[in-house]
Amino acid sequence: MSVTDQAFVTLATNDIYCQGALVLGQSLRRHRLTRKLVVLITPQVSSLLRVILSKVFDEVIEVNLIDSADYIHLAFLKRPELGLTLTKLHCWTLTHYSKCVFLDADTLVLSNVDELFDRGEFSAAPDPGWPDCFNSGVFVFQPSLHTHKLLLQHAMEHGSFDGADQGLLNSFFRNWSTTDIHKHLPFIYNLSSNTMYTYSPAFKQFGSSAKVVHFLGSMKPWNYKYNPQSGSVLEQGSASSSQHQAAFLHLWWTIYQNNVLPLYKSVQAGEARASPGHTLCLSDVGVPCADSASGVEEPCENSTPSAGVPCANSPLGSNQPEQAQGLLEPTQIVDETLSLPEGRRSEDVDLAVSVSQISIEEKMKELSPEEERRKWEEGRIDYMGKDAFARIQEKLDRFLQ
Ligand SMILES: O=c1ccn([C@@H]2O[C@H](COP(=O)(O)OP(=O)(O)O[C@H]3O[C@H](CO)[C@@H](O)[C@H](O)[C@H]3O)[C@@H](O)[C@H]2O)c(=O)[nH]1
Ligand SMILES: [Mn+2]
Numbered sequence: 001m002s003v004t005d006q007a008f009v010t011l012a013t014n015d016i017y018c019q020g021a022l023v024l025g026q027s028l029r030r031h032r033l034t035r036k037l038v039v040l041i042t043p044q045v046s047s048l049l050r051v052i053l054s055k056v057f058d059e060v061i062e063v064n065l066i067d068s069a070d071y072i073h074l075a076f077l078k079r080p081e082l083g084l085t086l087t088k089l090h091c092w093t094l095t096h097y098s099k100c101v102f103l104d105a106d107t108l109v110l111s112n113v114d115e116l117f118d119r120g121e122f123s124a125a126p127d128p129g130w131p132d133c134f135n136s137g138v139f140v141f142q143p144s145l146h147t148h149k150l151l152l153q154h155a156m157e158h159g160s161f162d163g164a165d166q167g168l169l170n171s172f173f174r175n176w177s178t179t180d181i182h183k184h185l186p187f188i189y190n191l192s193s194n195t196m197y198t199y200s201p202a203f204k205q206f207g208s209s210a211k212v213v214h215f216l217g218s219m220k221p222w223n224y225k226y227n228p229q230s231g232s233v234l235e236q237g238s239a240s241s242s243q244h245q246a247a248f249l250h251l252w253w254t255i256y257q258n259n260v261l262p263l264y265k266s267v268q269a270g271e272a273r274a275s276p277g278h279t280l281c282l283s284d285v286g287v288p289c290a291d292s293a294s295g296v297e298e299p300c301e302n303s304t305p306s307a308g309v310p311c312a313n314s315p316l317g318s319n320q321p322e323q324a325q326g327l328l329e330p331t332q333i334v335d336e337t338l339s340l341p342e343g344r345r346s347e348d349v350d351l352a353v354s355v356s357q358i359s360i361e362e363k364m365k366e367l368s369p370e371e372e373r374r375k376w377e378e379g380r381i382d383y384m385g386k387d388a389f390a391r392i393q394e395k396l397d398r399f400l401q
Contacts, residue, residue, distance in 0.1 A: 005098045006117050007036040007058075009091050012105050013084065014042075015349035018049045019222050019260070019360050020105035023252055025056035026259035031112040036097070040090055049349070052263045063090040068152065075156040082155055085165040089155070092141065092148035104137035106215040108252055113189065113211050116140055121147075122173040123183040125190035127166070128198070132177045136166040137214045138190040192216050193245045203244065213248045225359040226253040234357070257358065264351070 008028055012021040021039050028037060039057045041050065043064060053060045065076055065086060076086065091102050101116045103109070116123075121142040124134035151172055160168035170176070176183060191210045194217060215221055225234040233249040350363040376387075 002034050003117070004036060005096070007038045007094065007097045007100045008033075009038045009040065009094065009100045009102045010105050010107075011040045011088055011091070011102075012045060012049075012053075013087060014044050015046050015049045016222060016360065016362055017105045018045060018053060019256070019349065020220065022052065022056055022260045022263070023221070023255050024103060024105060024107055024109065025053075026255050027109040029056070030255075030259075031109060032114075034114055035101075035117070038094065038097075038100075040087070042087060046349075048267065051267060055263050055266075061094075063087060063093075069149075072152050072156065079156065079159065081163055082160065082168075085160055085163075085168055086152065086155060088136075088165040089148060089151050089168075092143050092151060093145060094143040095145060097143055099140065099142050102139050102141060103212070104214060104216075106220050107137055107190070108213045108215070108248065108255075109211070110213060110251075111211050116185070116189065119182065119185065122169075122176060123185050124176065125185040125187050126177075128187075128192045133166070133170045134173075134176050134184075135190050135192070135214070135216070136169050137216060138185065138212055139169075140185075188212070190214050193248050194242075200242075207244065215248075215252070221249055221252040221256075222360040224249060224253075225357055226257070227356055228257050228358055229356055253358070261353065261358075 010021050010024055012018040018041075025037055025039070036059065037057045038059045038061060039053050040061050040063050041053070043062065045053075045062075050060055065083065066073060068076070068086070072086075076082065088102075091100065094100060099117055099121075101113070117140070119140045121140060123140040124136065125138060127133045127135040151168070154172050155168050158168075158171060160166075161171060188206065188210045189212050191207070191213050193213050193215045226232070227234060231250060231254070233246060233253055350361045352359045352361070
């Protein structure tokens, strides 16, 4: 049964977080998707990634603070640090849906979670760091312009105690922890991938029923590298993961390889057109031969689990090398080069895919003076970086000397 006035919603403000959104979208599609899939993006997302997102999501919606009411825009200029927070709040403007489930782009769905739509606003799971607060990576909400306005007003008047959306939402929905237990989502709907360290017996007891994993914190799955041949996730620097975390990371990368990379390949095949000025750098590619051009595979729950990437629960405790191998689709690794025609550059993301290693890296790109100026005019200002007041003052000082 498909319900068209309800949706799963995520957010990606740059090409890197888009990689997470794509894996999340594909993970939802693998488990009998009955709701619409929506991604909110900001102007920074490149046209190439917009095309790819549109293959997975029913709606790719650009949101922009400039579109907000004038007083919000003006107030925002005094509170630039709230930028990203206010962007997440845009989900309340999706009033063509009666109810939605928001999922961070760094979450991964392990089984069908339609029952979340039985909950009301505002439902969320406890934050592992302070369980009287909810974690804002997974929540049930009801779009409403009125609520959106109240949230923005609250942000402008009170700010956020953690400088981000989680603090703001917790102070706005401040009765969450005491009023209605039905609004406390079980932890299995927002299992932080690093909690297994802190209470491993509980994880052993309940972890197999996990439905949504959340890679919260600074190390995201896309910060690791992946070896598609051995199916191993390569740790970066000082990062080390527990056995269970490694299994979830492995699942993320398996979906990335099998269900996301083929989308890039179909763009190369000319199915989609990215605007000039964007190139995707894929070299010595070993992209699996996906049967479906869209890279969207048969829903996991309808197929034999042994044939595909694991259904819910199976990544748990399964990072033994031979089992890890078994988690991979029986795909061929083909040795061919996937590169887009000259003149197409992906603004923010550099994918390096070889037979033995896949990595996603942020690309530092020098902008031309015209591009810089356009960014300013569109209100895309790097307040903390090169557009910071100190930098501008330095320039003025140099000019005046
Ligand atoms: O540059 C960014 C950063 C974040 N996001 C989006 O915002 C979400 C939240 O950011 P994330 O990096 O996932 O934060 P967490 O590590 O999960 O940290 C916590 O703190 C955040 C700020 O309060 C909350 O939004 C999270 O839900 C909460 O889990 C992401 O998943 C994306 O959907 C972007 O699109 N671009
Ligand atoms: Mn998150």
